[in-house]
Amino acid sequence: MQAARQRGPQQRAIETRARILRGAGQLFADRPYDRVSIRDIQDAAGVKKGALYHHFPSKAAIAAAVVEHGFVQEAAVGQIPRLQDIVDAGMVLAYRTPRIFEVRAASRLATEQDHEFFGALWRGYIPLVADLLRQADELGELLPGVSHEETSRVWVATFTGLDLMLRNERTPGVLEKDIAAMFQILVRGVATPETINRMDITSDRGERLVKAAALEQAEAPEGQQGD
Structure with missing residues (x-):
């Protein structure tokens, strides 16, 4: 029971990170880096600012993760x-x-x-x-x-x-x-x-x-x- 409760937040964190990368990827696929803002990524991913910065300290870190993932x-x-x-x-x-x-x-x-x-x-x-x-x-x-x-x-x-x-x-x-x-x-x-x-x-x-x-x-x- 305790193990199941511990997996819940971990799985949600994995899903949130994936949503951020997916949202950023959709934007960066068609726009230059300088034309994409943190707010754009936040809106595309459907996450709050705190959740975004919990996973990535900056737009550059998100972009680097998109490159590695892609x-x-x-x-x-x-x-x-x-x-x-x-x-x-x-x-x-x-x-x-x-x-x-x-x-x-x-x-x-x-x-x-x-x-x-x-x-x-x-x-x-x-x-x-x-x-x-x-x-x-x-x-x-x-x-x-x-x-x-x-x-x-x-x-x-x-x-x-x-x-x-x-x-x-x-x-x-x-x-x-x-x-x-x-x-x-x-x-x-x-x-x-x-x-x-x-x-x-x-x-x-x-x-x-x-x-x-x-x-x-x-x-x-x-x-x-x-x-």
């Missing part, structure tokens, strides 16, 4: 070819960005200059891509002389550039098509022909991965499902 670095699962992991992470992000406002908000915030969270996208993904490239090299997937660090920077920078070009494009499939074409060009420049022949770099790859993950989550036994 960039779910998926698909790095250790499959073969290892280069497929890099492609999959990008295709999932390309699929989610125009469809999920939290991801769109994270992308916008991470590419706005003069804020502490500027660059969060490439700070998170460049090391991830570089590490996967090292693994791919060890597995013989790369052409001789490919630099892991330089390639990872070009890879993430090119993705970021396309995302910026299509920031206001909401038509499903447009970003995925361009990102898939980009990946096909990049992979041809670094991978062996044998590796390329084993890879899936089609524009609907991200959609298929997201739907497969959702189906797997729905079918998981109770107690094994993720948050």
